[in-house]
Amino acid sequence: MDHASRTAPPAASTRMVDVLVPVALDQTYSYRVPRGMELKAGDLVGVPLGPREVLAVVWAENANPDPRLHNRLKDVSEKLEVQPLKGELRSLVDWVANYTLGPRGMVLRMCLRMGENLGPERLRAGVRLVGDPPRRLTPARRRVIEVLSDRLLHGKSEAAKEAGVSAGVIDGLVDEGTLTIEPLPPPPPPPAPDPAYGQPDFTPVQRGAVDAMRALAANGTFHVALLDGVTGSGKTEVYFEAVAETIRRGKQSLILMPEIALTGQFLDRFAQRFGVRPLEWHSELTPRTRARNWAAISEGSASVVVGARSALFLPYADLGLIVVDEEHDQAYKQDDGVHYHARDMAVVRAHIAKIPIVLASATPSVESEVNARKGRYQRIALPSRFGGQHMPHIEAIDLRREQPARGRFISPRLAGEMKAAIERREQSLLFLNRRGYAPLTLCRACGHRFACTICDAWLVDHRFRQRLVCHHCGFSMPRPPACPHCAAEESLVAVGPGVERLQEEAAALFPEARTMVLSSDLITSIETMRSELSEIAEGRVDIIIGTQLVAKGHNFPRLNLVGVVDADLGLSNGDPRAAERTWQLLNQVIGRAGREQGRGVGYLQTHQPEHPVMKALIACDREAFYASEIDLRERTLYPPFGRLASLIISAGDRPSAEGFARRLVTLAPRDERVVVLGPAEAPLAVIKGRYRFRVLVKSARGFDLSDYLRNWLALGPKTKGNLKLEVDVDPQSFL
Ligand SMILES: Nc1ncnc2c1ncn2[C@@H]1O[C@H](COP(=O)(O)OP(=O)(O)OP(=O)(O)O)[C@@H](O)[C@H]1O
Ligand SMILES: [Zn+2]
Structure with missing residues (x-):
């Protein structure tokens, strides 16, 4: 910079803006606004960043950078002709970044996943x-x-x-x-959903809930309702009325779903109610559809959007309602990149936008249940099933007394019930939350166990793919003909069941029956998944064998029997949410039974029928479960009575990770409202060759844990080399 340019006023405009760039950075950057360009906060712009041109969003106008820097600032290169991001969405980005400690740019990035082309549609x-x-x-x-x-x-x-x-x-x-x-003229936009298209007749039980839904949507102010209805009570039909009311008011609705791959039936039901399918938002959209949908959402022509958690960050032109279906579902928590819980952040968005939100579930999270009990959320209850169907009857099969044959996993009683179901031409569902054929392979001769070379995990035998696979890093190898350790031949045995092995057993027991395995690793595309699910719904399968994929939301009219092959599976780990998860998952999966005709029955194969979760399930005693779980959380100050955050420290070698974690813990600011536990080696001690340590931070409920963590990490040692520190506020996983 020469002397003259420092003293003479610059010829260019002196307006400046701060822009946020959608990359892993927290701070904004100042740019000059070229003469003739009108910019306001929220505008999308192109700016030079280092050697590249990048997309950015104007975060603040009239930025106030050091005047001496002014001449070193670069110019905004262009303003994009798209709708600006509203203040409401920018506040959400700031809020989420502040709360999760994720870089603001990474949160912004979730708002801008509009695909490559932002320009007008290419004419065909x-x-x-x-x-x-x-x-x-x-x-x-x-x-x-x-x-x-x-x-x-x-x-x-x-x-x-x-x-x-x-x-x-x-x-x-x-x-x-x-x-x-x-x-060719562009295709006409799809017709708008019609709120009067196919409104059902509601039962007297449903009517009260429907009125409450309509009132909340008509009110249009911030309000959280917990739609708490047993499985098969018609929650979807009921919250559709809030959507209908929102359409009538000319505003947009967002319906969040935990597993968008599974929503084929949902899209059809939506079309039956509103005459057209809603707009979808998930990771499998083609770039063109993504760009088109993003534009429709930001211009306001998309009236109802159904999407996975990332749909929460879209730039709705005029959002009037959020529904979070299956609000208890763990899939709402994102555990990479920005660690956020979409249900909680949906409540934040509703609060910022001053709009109503409906959380729907048959098995509410303990957090939402407590909020309803305390009156912070309005409870809208549907205590019985639609159409006079009974809730399934649940029984335990005590595996200590009723053992399956050696190497088998279906007890004689469960097999007998399956036989009777087949004779009645009804479907059975075997539930086991384990992908693959067997979770462990070992050598009978020397005891060698097949483990992943870069993770602290056994290799899972996948017979369909004919490989041994690590579920943590994706490593796989063919099953060798001889033991790599002792060279014994034909000595390898599969230990324990996975869904593929259950299918083998079911097929051997009932050779005439048509079986189908549903497991996330066997899905090649959303379309094949949707067609498999409709085959089941149409009754073309007798025995369904599935992982948690089958537990969520499906209506299989001919299904009356559910067998939970290993009800204890989720209880054994040290996860503080294990009881809640098990309660939710088993209720949901058994809730698939007896929805349309006949009586549903669920069998729990368990070694601990006296466990409080099993007892509550068998007695269908929802109160007992929530009472004991809430009491436990209150005594131990676990969420929602206290707050948690995890710090996950990982490195390519164990001493670096452990050393860093120890140093970090010694620097934790003293505060009597905070307890720092650890560092401890993570239950999954090594993933992809990275050694992992965890620190758990517990605080009182009203405490600003995010702020505490920020201050602490600012004091902490810098992460150098391949050392990585992840912050997980409100962790769901403790592995
Ligand atoms: N008023 C109604 N008129 C006609 N059909 C209804 C009505 N209410 C519910 N149903 C039907 O009852 C079935 C169960 O409803 P729905 O799937 O909404 O229950 P749910 O409460 O969401 O269950 P889950 O929690 O198990 O997913 C569906 O086939 C639905 O179409
Ligand atoms: Zn691995």
């Missing part, structure tokens, strides 16, 4: 027959002319496909003057 080419046939008329050319004989405009690629020719044949006809190329 159309062709029309206008002139005479060419002199040289090949059979291919004749077919094209036939297809276009109506002299209307056809899509070029469709016409080529219909005539069975390449695009080159069409281009040839264009050169001859036989056809013209004209742009």
